Amino acid sequence: MSAAVKAQVAAIIGELKGLPGAMLPILHAIQDAVGYVPSDVVPMIADQLNLSRAEVHGVISYYHHFRQHPAGKHVVQICRAEACQSRGSERLEVHAKAALGCDYHGTTTDKQFTLEAVYCLGQCASGPNIMIGDDLYARVSTDKFNRLVQARRDL
Numbered sequence: 056m057s058a059a060v061k062a063q064v065a066a067i068i069g070e071l072k073g074l075p076g077a078m079l080p081i082l083h084a085i086q087d088a089v090g091y092v093p094s095d096v097v098p099m100i101a102d103q104l105n106l107s108r109a110e111v112h113g114v115i116s117y118y119h120h121f122r123q124h125p126a127g128k129h130v131v132q133i134c135r136a137e138a139c140q141s142r143g144s145e146r147l148e149v150h151a152k153a154a155l156g157c158d159y160h161g162t163t164t165d166k167q168f169t170l171e172a173v174y175c176l177g178q179c180a181s182g183p184n185i186m187i188g189d190d191l192y193a194r195v196s197t198d199k200f201n202r203l204v205q206a207r208r209d210l
């Protein structure tokens with residue numbers, strides 16, 4: 056972790072440590088700022104919240120939302136909630152894993168894409184839905200998935 060990132064993390068912890076249940080807000084803020092939760096932050100959080108390192112690590116490991124490694128250039132999120140499942144998201148996720156060559160929480164070998172699950176994107180009637188970065192795509196077939204990913208590759 057660079058000195059700049061360490062200072063950024065220290066500022067986040069300092070700002071949020073007084074909140075009730077401060078650990079989750081701190082972890083969210085670190086991931087938003089840095090893109091993942093570096094292992095070096097565990098002792099920093101533990102010290103400031105008077106917790107053991109194991110407790111902090113346990114929370115990071117428990118919540119799949121928190122990445123322990125840097126994400127790829129583009130984060131692909133596939134909706135796995137019920138409405139999208141009934142509209143074919145299970146088939147889409149099998150295809151996506153094969154096409155990208157990685158499982159959920161994994162990153163392609165070229166570091167272009169990280170695959171994540173998400174549970175409802177608020178567009179249930181038009182599933183299966185995915186997000187790539189901040190962009191939402193509806194009615195995503197396997198062909199559409201391929202086109203969307205190809206269009207992002209090397210952008």
Ligand code: FES
Pocket residue numbers: 134135136137138139140174175176177178179182184
């Ligand atoms: S279930 Fe997928 S958007 Fe709601």
